[in-house]
Amino acid sequence: xxxxxxxxxxTSFRLVAxxxxxxxxxxVTFVLTPLDDSKLAGGAAMSIVILGLSWLIGWSGQxxxxxxxxxxxxxxxxxxxxxxxTTSPIIWSLFLSTVLGGVSGLVLALPATRLRGxxxxxxxxxxxxxxxxxxxxxxxxxxxxxxxxxxxxxxxxWFANLFSGSDALVxxxxxxPADVAIVVAAVAFFFMANLFRSRTxxxxxxxxxxxVAAELVGVNLQRTRTLAFVISAAYAGxxxxxxxxxxxxxxxxxxxxxxxILLLTLMVxxxxxxxxxxxxxxxxxxxxxxIVSVVNKVTGVNPTSTFGANLKGIVFGVLLxxxxxxxxxxxxxxxxxxxxxxxx
Amino acid sequence: MIRVENLSVSYGAxxxxxxxxxxxxxxxxxxxIGANGAGKTTLLRTISGLVKPRQGSxxxxxxxxxxxxxxxxxxRGVAHVPEGRGVIEELTVEENLRLGALAxxxxxxxxxxxxxxxxxxxESRRRNYxxxxxxxxxxxxxxxxxxxxxxxxxxLDEPSLGLAPQxxxxxxxxxxxxxxxxxxxxxxxxxxxxxxxxxxxxxVVLHIGRVAAFGTAxxxxxxxxxxxxxxxxxx
Numbered sequence: 001x002x003x004x005x006x007x008x009x010x011t012s013f014r015l016v017a018x019x020x021x022x023x024x025x026x027x028v029t030f031v032l033t034p035l036d037d038s039k040l041a042g043g044a045a046m047s048i049v050i051l052g053l054s055w056l057i058g059w060s061g062q063x064x065x066x067x068x069x070x071x072x073x074x075x076x077x078x079x080x081x082x083x084x085x086t087t088s089p090i091i092w093s094l095f096l097s098t099v100l101g102g103v104s105g106l107v108l109a110l111p112a113t114r115l116r117g118x119x120x121x122x123x124x125x126x127x128x129x130x131x132x133x134x135x136x137x138x139x140x141x142x143x144x145x146x147x148x149x150x151x152x153x154x155x156x157x158w159f160a161n162l163f164s165g166s167d168a169l170v171x172x173x174x175x176x177p178a179d180v181a182i183v184v185a186a187v188a189f190f191f192m193a194n195l196f197r198s199r200t201x202x203x204x205x206x207x208x209x210x211x212v213a214a215e216l217v218g219v220n221l222q223r224t225r226t227l228a229f230v231i232s233a234a235y236a237g238x239x240x241x242x243x244x245x246x247x248x249x250x251x252x253x254x255x256x257x258x259x260x261i262l263l264l265t266l267m268v269x270x271x272x273x274x275x276x277x278x279x280x281x282x283x284x285x286x287x288x289x290x291i292v293s294v295v296n297k298v299t300g301v302n303p304t305s306t307f308g309a310n311l312k313g314i315v316f317g318v319l320l321x322x323x324x325x326x327x328x329x330x331x332x333x334x335x336x337x338x339x340x341x342x343x344x
Numbered sequence: 345m346i347r348v349e350n351l352s353v354s355y356g357a358x359x360x361x362x363x364x365x366x367x368x369x370x371x372x373x374x375x376x377i378g379a380n381g382a383g384k385t386t387l388l389r390t391i392s393g394l395v396k397p398r399q400g401s402x403x404x405x406x407x408x409x410x411x412x413x414x415x416x417x418x419x420r421g422v423a424h425v426p427e428g429r430g431v432i433e434e435l436t437v438e439e440n441l442r443l444g445a446l447a448x449x450x451x452x453x454x455x456x457x458x459x460x461x462x463x464x465x466x467e468s469r470r471r472n473y474x475x476x477x478x479x480x481x482x483x484x485x486x487x488x489x490x491x492x493x494x495x496x497x498x499x500l501d502e503p504s505l506g507l508a509p510q511x512x513x514x515x516x517x518x519x520x521x522x523x524x525x526x527x528x529x530x531x532x533x534x535x536x537x538x539x540x541x542x543x544x545x546x547x548v549v550l551h552i553g554r555v556a557a558f559g560t561a562x563x564x565x566x567x568x569x570x571x572x573x574x575x576x577x578x579x
Contacts, residue, residue, distance in 0.1 A: 199446060202439070202442060202443055202446060203443075203446050203447075205432070205435075206432065206443050206446070209432050209434075210430050210432060212394060212426060212430065213426065213430035213432075213443075215393075215394065215414040215415050215418065216392060216394075216414065216418055216423070216424045216426065216430070216490075217418055217443060217444050217445075217446050217447055217489070217490075217493070218415045218416075218418035218419045218446065218447030218448065218493070219415055219446055219447055220413075220415050221415075
């Protein structure tokens with residue numbers, strides 16, 4: 001069952017909510033340490049990708065294991081563009097990466113949306129596998145296995161002026177990427193909140209739940225599924241672009257199958273098909289190292305041992321199983337689970 | 345008006361409809377009756393494009409619907425309420441209604457208001473999930489959803505399925521009123537021949553894929569052998 005607050009309120013409400021939540025998140029970055037700021041930035045970028053995947057899986061019922069591939073397309077687009085146009089505002093990088101993500105989504109969707117369930121997953125899986133070798137082989141464009149590097153995001157002077165003290169510029173430069181990521185994520189979330197409520201959103205849900213009924217009210221199944229796929233890929237492209245801007249680099253190894261599966265895991269942990277689920281998924285990503293180090297401390301596992309090195313995967317696996325058992329709707333749905341438990 | 349001519353449909357080696365010919369005039373109810381497996385549902389599914397026929401034509405006015413995509417047939421004003429109703433349980437009544445207008449340009453607010461006037465029982469439940477509706481209410485919701493896009497043809501597949509006799513009678517009266525007030529071409533598929541014949545103008549009796557009889561509802565209802573052999577109605 002996919003429902004969210006966004007369905008019951010008008011666009012103006014969603015706009016106000018987005019602005020207020022965005023302002024709150026920005027305020028928080030002024031309080032956090034630079035390390036936490038950078039984690040938050042990564043989480044914000046990741047939440048955009050998770051939201052796109054959540055829309056695809058939760059609203060259209062199509063499973064994609066290829067969204068890391070679309071992220072790679074966004075990430076490389078940004079790196080290549082930024083290296084050729086060093087003075088170009090980052091909005092262009094973000095825009096181009098989103099569009100190219102969407103276009104590559106369209107190319108893959110044309111055959112993919114004819115497939116169902118495991119066959120669709122298999123095709124997107126193949127795409128996930130293909131991206132890293134392609135990037136490594138296209139050395140002249142992508143820098144091969146070494147990847148590409150770009151300039152870090154530096155705070156503009158008006159932003160640096162908000163800080164005082166001798167290390168004002170250092171502080172501003174550490175915080176600026178986080179604030180950019182939060183604003184970009186807020187825009188992406190606002191757009192998606194509207195999409196959830198739009199004609200397309202309703203059509204998509206009808207296609208997922210009852211194909212025959214959808215056709216009978218005049219919905220074109222193929223076109224609707226393709227659109228869902230393209231939007232999901234565009235979100236992945238935007239998130240990938242953000243990742244490059246934040247880290248100042250892009251390497252092919254980052255965007256393999258592991259990331260695609262991590263995206264799925266984070267989406268399920270947060271809650272499928274909801275805005276808040278994507279935010280939670282992003283936050284879990286940001287603080288996954290903290291979670292693992294707590295587990296390390298509690299269990300006394302040596303982090304340098306083989307077991308310790310793989311602890312992250314184990315922790316995520318256990319978390320995923322627990323979520324499926326206790327809160328199938330993700331951490332978002334945990335609240336209603338607890339309420340039921342109390343009432344029993 | 346819908347004119348079906350020499351329509352044949354097969355599922356692989358099995359022939360579901362063979363040379364079916366009849367006409368459903370505007371502003372009237374044409375009921376299609378017959379036993380299980382007679383091809384009633386296949387006939388409706390073929391008209392709305394969900395099943396492709398082997399041969400024959402289905403004319404809506406001058407336009408041949410055969411070979412047209414289902415969603416385009418729907419956009420041309422053919423509304424199909426499938427067997428089992430197809431309401432989405434996890435959406436509210438109003439959200440279900442909005443789905444009906446997805447592909448049309450009708451004024452949504454006005455359309456919803458119109459359907460609530462037509463089906464007052466739905467208005468009081470507009471914010472309830474469809475999962476909480478009774479069988480009769482679900483059928484009304486399914487019909488309202490089909491009518492919201494202002495179709496000219498309404499295909500109803502066993503609206504009385506699983507409904508109590510009194511509810512069925514109310515439902516049939518509503519269908520009859522709608523047909524007149526909206527000037528619809530209604531094709532009503534029913535197992536419940538007795539109630540269908542009561543409100544229909546014309547009747548098609550299907551028997552293992554063939555038209556066993558086609559005439560006015562009165563003629564069909566009065567024909568003793570039809571009643572006995574095909575309709576299971578014993579006087």
